[in-house]
Amino acid sequence: MKTTRNTKTTKSSPLPAAHTDLGKPEVVWTRRHLLGLEELSGEELEHIFRTAESFQEISTRSIKKVPALRGRVVVNLFFEDSTRTRMSFTLAAQRLSADVLDFSAGKSSVTKGETLRDTVRNIEAMGVDTFIIRHSAAGAPHYITRCTDCNVINAGDGQHEHPTQGLIDIFTIRERKGRIAGLKVVIVGDIAHSRVARSNFWGLKRLGAEVTLVGPTTLVPRAFEKMGAKTSYDLDAALKDADVVNMLRIQHERISSQVFPSREEYVRLFGLTQERLRGTKPDLLIMHPGPINRGVELSSEVADGPNSSILRQVSNGLAIRMAVLFLLNQASGKN
Amino acid sequence: MAESQEKILLDEQAMAGCLEKLGREILTNLPEGVPLAVVGIRSRGEVLAQRLVDILHHLGAERIDAGTLDITLYRDDLAERGPQAVLRKTDIPFDIDGRFIILMDDVLHTGRSVRAALDALVDLGRPRAIRLAVLVERPGRELPIQADYVGVRVVQEDLPVAVRLTESDGIDEVRVG
Missing domain, CATH: 3.40.50.1370 (Aspartate/ornithine carbamoyltransferase)
Incomplete structure (x- = not known):
């Protein structure tokens, strides 16, 4: 059972901190990776949707940017081509003020024989925070979580999940x-x-x-x-x-x-x-x-x-991807 | 461990009096011909902003817009805070350009929430002026930010302050200690 923190504190209980948020937190998002929907609970799905609803508002502003992920680096690691998904992730990361690196397998050291593990470890050594990976092999994103301390988002792995x-x-x-x-x-x-x-x-x-x-x-x-x-x-x-x-x-x-x-x-x-x-x-x-x-x-x-x-x-894609980027980066904050 | 000397700083009636005092002070300092809006910082500032708007109307102020800011995305401590409650919508259903804005929060302590709220507000437009109103002010500022309207001051340092509101906590009171 997840414990729900009750904000209606009784009088005998210790004082909460001055800036305790209301309704805090019914579900705490703790995942550092998004690999598939199969493993997510209904509460986790709902948490993503509610977060995405808040992000929809940002896309209606004249300045469509918030500083939440300022200083974070997101890497698009695409071993299969996908212009649209890549653009959507890039724009989502930019609206959160993250920096974005683009990696394309075709032009990279992969063609020179570098292994997936080495590719990931080398990019990580530059100081990045999140990998967004698309790969023709099912399970490639799962493998990457074992090679790196970064957050990993599966942007499509073989015939497994997207x-x-x-x-x-x-x-x-x-x-x-x-x-x-x-x-x-x-x-x-x-x-x-x-x-x-x-x-x-x-x-x-x-x-x-x-x-x-x-x-x-x-x-x-x-x-x-x-x-x-x-x-x-x-x-x-x-x-x-x-x-x-x-x-x-x-x-x-x-x-x-x-x-x-x-x-x-x-x-x-x-x-x-x-x-x-x-x-x-x-x-x-x-x-x-x-x-x-x-x-x-x-x-x-x-x-x-x-x-x-x-x-x-397509429009909702931005809000969802902003929500996922934000939640994963937030969850990795304490580790 | 020492027994905490918890005491009630404001009860329901005193809190209502404080908010009424804030409302009167705000109205005596209003610039001529500039539309007024009250914006609350989630979560308790939102509730207090709504009450302040009601008081201002009651005191005879004309149309006042109300809005709510979620400052989560503007905080400077994402890395330290770890997993959080769900992010909620910023809801400012009016154009803030040229407005006289009262920013409302429950407690002014380090000043970091207010800093985040100011950044969030200026991302939405260019208000004529922003003033800060808080129910409780306590020492401990980490930024050069001060309130323009204060309900009640706690002068002792390091005394925790807890604001509880009927809408969220079932009771109107402020406790310290």
Whole structure:
């Protein structure tokens, strides 16, 4: 049991310090790394969301910057390309006044044969505080936590997790629907290879949503049912009473592979069009973690329609990443 | 360990009197034609600011805006404090440019919270002037910051001060010792 500090102190108890905060602290965030949503409790998820809500206000100011992480250094350690995620993390760190270093595997000593451990230890020796890592190998961020004293944020590891994207999606649902528990959420696409699907699934499940994973038979592993998801190969049936549908991006390299139907067949079976939306709930929330392939996962009409939260997800991405950077750096303060 | 000599500095009635005194002092020093706003520092300053606004209205002041600052992101001791309570929203629903702002906090001690609050405020705009009002002032300043309006002064050094408010703690009182 976590102890909750009661601010309604009785008269006989010792005096609290003069600057004791109110409502302090229902949940204290103590993690120094964000590796996945699977290991987070419902209280921890909620703590991140409440922190992110406070950060949303900063993005509405004319001076969009606070000094919270002044003097801290954040390193983007990307072994896979991702312009958008990198930009979002960079801007989030800059809004907190941190300095940002960019590392790209292609131009680096990795091509000269340096090991991951040596790369990390060398950068750490320059005096940095947080690593944001994207790597094609699942577990690479976990390995890095054992090589360094810095905070580590997983920005996508193989087919394992992409926790900040999961947080962004769930935060956006929470914002639009006012709750998560009891919602029916459908995730559509290449479930088997998607770290976004996994992070969404773990977080949504923890918060009490009912998750249905939909896609071609070859790309929706039945194993997810053991973890508590429903699986389906019939999008229309799954959408019938859905509150939210999250359309995953189709990787072009898979389209030519054996496990993937033709593009035309995919669009016919799993593409979200205006026509397919008939018979769904009028307030069905339509999401996509981006970048979208117009005419594949979503028709343009749907992507730009009133039920779409695609651009809101991008804006919320900043608030979520600011919250995560802030919480991890705060937690490492005492160590 | 010595038994702490805890005593009540202000009870409910005395606290109300203090706030009323603050309100009167503020109104006698108002510049002409400059819109007034009261901004409280989370968390107890927020509650006190709200009460001060009510008092100012009661004393006949015209429209006064109220806002709240969360200074967590402006503190200079992130590294020392470690894990904290949840960060909350700064809520200033008006343009602070050109305003006469009363910054309200419960206790003025080291001055560091006020320093952080001043930084947070100027990031939001350019007020005409900022004045500091506190319920309790105690010695121990670490920065050259002084209050313009003080409810009650504690003169002894190193005496802890605890402010409790009905909204958050179930009772209105200030204890020292």
